[in-house]
Amino acid sequence: MNHSDNNSSVPADSGDGEFRVEFASRVQRLPPYMFGRINNTLYQKRRAGHDVIDLGMGNPSDPPERVVMEKMVEATYDERNHGYSKSNGLLNLRRELTSKYFRKYGVRLDPDSEAIVCLGSKEGFSHMCLALMGPGDTAMIPAPYFPVHMYGVVLAAGNVVALEVADSEKFLQNIAYTCQHFYPRPKLLIINYPHNPSTVTVEQDFFTEIVKLAKRYNFMVISDFAYSDVAFDGYTPPSFLASPGAIDVGVEFTTMSKGYNMAGWRVGFCTGNREMIRGLATIKGYYDYGMFQAIQIAAIVALRDTEAAIERQSEIYRTRRDALLDGLHRIGWEAATPRAGMFVWAKVPEKWLQRMNTLDFAMMLLEDGDVAVSPGSGFGPTGEGYLRMALVENENRLRQAVRQISRCLERREQDYSSAATPTTPLTK
Numbered sequence: 325m326n327h328s329d330n331n332s333s334v335p336a337d338s339g340d341g342e343f344r345v346e347f348a349s350r351v352q353r354l355p356p357y358m359f360g361r362i363n364n365t366l367y368q369k370r371r372a373g374h375d376v377i378d379l380g381m382g383n384p385s386d387p388p389e390r391v392v393m394e395k396m397v398e399a400t401y402d403e404r405n406h407g408y409s410k411s412n413g414l415l416n417l418r419r420e421l422t423s424k425y426f427r428k429y430g431v432r433l434d435p436d437s438e439a440i441v442c443l444g445s446k447e448g449f450s451h452m453c454l455a456l457m458g459p460g461d462t463a464m465i466p467a468p469y470f471p472v473h474m475y476g477v478v479l480a481a482g483n484v485v486a487l488e489v490a491d492s493e494k495f496l497q498n499i500a501y502t503c504q505h506f507y508p509r510p511k512l513l514i515i516n517y518p519h520n521p522s523t524v525t526v527e528q529d530f531f532t533e534i535v536k537l538a539k540r541y542n543f544m545v546i547s548d549f550a551y552s553d554v555a556f557d558g559y560t561p562p563s564f565l566a567s568p569g570a571i572d573v574g575v576e577f578t579t580m581s582k583g584y585n586m587a588g589w590r591v592g593f594c595t596g597n598r599e600m601i602r603g604l605a606t607i608k609g610y611y612d613y614g615m616f617q618a619i620q621i622a623a624i625v626a627l628r629d630t631e632a633a634i635e636r637q638s639e640i641y642r643t644r645r646d647a648l649l650d651g652l653h654r655i656g657w658e659a660a661t662p663r664a665g666m667f668v669w670a671k672v673p674e675k676w677l678q679r680m681n682t683l684d685f686a687m688m689l690l691e692d693g694d695v696a697v698s699p700g701s702g703f704g705p706t707g708e709g710y711l712r713m714a715l716v717e718n719e720n721r722l723r724q725a726v727r728q729i730s731r732c733l734e735r736r737e738q739d740y741s742s743a744a745t746p747t748t749p750l751t752k
Contacts, residue, residue, distance in 0.1 A: 350479050358702035362686060366696050377725040380696040382520070382666055382714040386640065388585045388626065389633045395625040399618035409614030412605050413441020413593075417620045420627040421578075421593050429563040437598040438571070440605055443615055445550055445577040445592030448604065450476040451611065452546060452575070452594065455603035456512055457482035463512040464502055464543075466495075468703035468710075470520045473548065477512075485510065488706055489524050496533050503541035513538065513574075516548040518561050521703050521712040522669045523662035525559065531567040538573040544600065545574030553583025553634050555664040556642040565596055575600045582666060583634040584626050591615070591623045641666050647719040651726030655733075668713045669700075676733070679740070682708050693732030695725045 362380060369376050387393070399405050412418075418435035425431040433439055442448025449472060457463060457480040465473045467486035477484050485506070487498040503509050515534065517526045531547075538545050547564035555561050564576050575596035581587035594604055645661070648668050652659050659670040672685055680688070686699040698714075700707030717725065 350481060353478050354475060358683065359698065361683070362690060362696060362699075365687065365690055369690070369694065374694050376690070376694045376696055377717060377721055377728065378696045379713040379717065379722075379725060380698045381716075383716055384582060384585045384587050384666070385716045386585045386637065388589075389630045391629060392584070392586070392622050392626045396618055396622035399621040402618075405617040405621070407617075409617045409620070411608040411612055411614040413615065414617065414620045414624070417441055417624050417627075418593075420624050421595065424627055425563070425565070425595060429566045431563060431565045433565075433571075433595050434598070438601060439593060439595045440601050440608075441615060441620065442577070442592040442594055442604075442608075443612060444581070444590040445548065445579040445594075446472050447590070448592050448594045449473075449546065449548065449577055450479065451607045452577075452600065452604045453477050453480040453482065455607045456480075456544060456600070460508070461512070462506060462508070462510040463514055464499060464510050465514045466516050466519060467705075468521055468700060468707035470516060470548070470703065473514050473516065474704065477514075482512075486704060486706070489516075489519055489522060492524070492526050492530055496530070496537065499534075499537050500541070503537070503543065509541055510543050512544050512546065514546045514548065515564065516550070518551040518555070518662070518664035520551065520665060521667055521698070521700065521707065521710075523660065523665050523667055525561065525663045528562040528566060531562060531564045531570065534564070535567050535569045535573060539569065543573075544597075545570070547574060547576040547596075549576050549578050551582055551665040552578055554638050554641055554666055556638060556645065557663055559663040561664050571596050573597065575604075580623060580626060583637055584630065585637065586623070586626065589619050589623070591619060641715050644715040644717070644719055644722055648713060648715065648722045648726065651723050655726060655730045666715045668715065670711045670713060672700075672709055672711060677709055682710065686711060688736065689729055689732055692735065693728045695728050695732075 366376055366378065415435060418439040418441065422433040422435045422439050425433050453476040457477055459481045461482045462485060463477045463482055464485050464487055466489045469486060474484055485502055487495055489495050499513065517524065534545060545564065549563060552561050564570050564574065575594050578593050580589065580591040594601060645668065649659055649661060652670055657670055657673060659668050662668065672682055676685055682699040682701045686697050689695045689697060698712040700710030700712065
């Protein structure tokens with residue numbers, strides 16, 4: 325058959341018009357990515373040779389312990405580790421995790437039915453939302469919110485009610501109020517302490533009240549405990565699962581990204597209510613073939629043998645925290661001292677908020693000061709007016725970042741002063 329014969333079989337109107345890709349409604353519900361402008365400008369500036377100090381993404385800059393890396397290399401030479409792995413993770417890894425929970429929090433967990441390995445806690449959280457949420461279901465989330473807490477629910481076709489976390493007592497009251505006045509009642513509560521981005525922390529009795537509310541109003545709980553291993557000044561972040569009855573109503577996600585410096589390894593866990601974990605396991609069974617076994621074997625060594633290293637890493641973050649806060653306070657900024665996590669949540673000075681929004685302020689610091697930060701508005705409307713600064717650079721670089729911010733603002737202040745006249749007030 326020649327080409328003309330083949331073409332003659334095509335309908336006459338085929339090919340007319342422009343081919344279009346139409347996304348599913350779940351994707352169309354997502355807003356434009358708030359950090360896109362910053363990430364693109366950061367990339368372009370670095371390509372042009374600028375030494376940008378990046379305090380935007382909370383990407384740990386320190387390596388894992390050498391014994392962990394060595395075990396990873398050793399495990400890759402074992403040919404048995406290169407096949408598909410079970411999606412719920414190696415039993416020995418789950419045993420080490422549950423041993424840590426008992427040792428650190430006094431929580432007894434069954435490694436077979438109350439623990440599962442995830443490809444990072446973010447993957448596990450998103451798939452848990454798919455297992456629990458659907459059209460018409462509502463989740464209560466913290467505000468400001470880490471984006472996946474909002475959009476993991478949205479992608480699962482659920483709705484969200486965002487409740488402010490700054491005042492923990494008010495947060496509990498708002499949960500009760502929402503459950504009393506929404507119909508149908510919310511199906512899920514998402515909590516995140518130590519909180520990202522605001523760094524708010526709580527004590528164990530807060531979680532005890534959460535359990536009581538969950539049982540009274542019949543909602544499930546997901547605790548995002550990503551910063552469990554990074555704490556300072558004698559504070560130990562409590563586990564939601566350590567409160568009486570917590571395992572009856574919810575699960576907790578943890579990760580090896582922060583305290584163990586294994587962010588790129590993507591090792592996360594979900595522990596707690598066995599029915600919720602069974603739902604997650606069902607979704608994961610359809611979506612993935614499990615984590616590379618060599619990584620899991622190295623993670624076993626990390627959990628078993630590197631607890632002292634976690635304490636050292638927390639001390640590193642504490643010294644960075646103090647260096648950054650000292651610099652910010654010297655230039656007149658307001659920022660609370662966090663007891664945990666790897667961020668500082670800083671208030672943008674009021675005179676700058678009168679001139680521009682937080683995203684534009686962050687862009688100014690990047691474009692004119694070569695310092696990248698995360699605008700608070702990227703974490704929802706409640707974050708407007710704040711910046712999140714990650715403690716991922718060493719102390720000298722953090723001090724340098726503050727100097728560059730100060731010089732940038734001084735230059736801009738001079739520009740505003742020279743442009744302003746008595747009859748030309750400054751505007752947003």
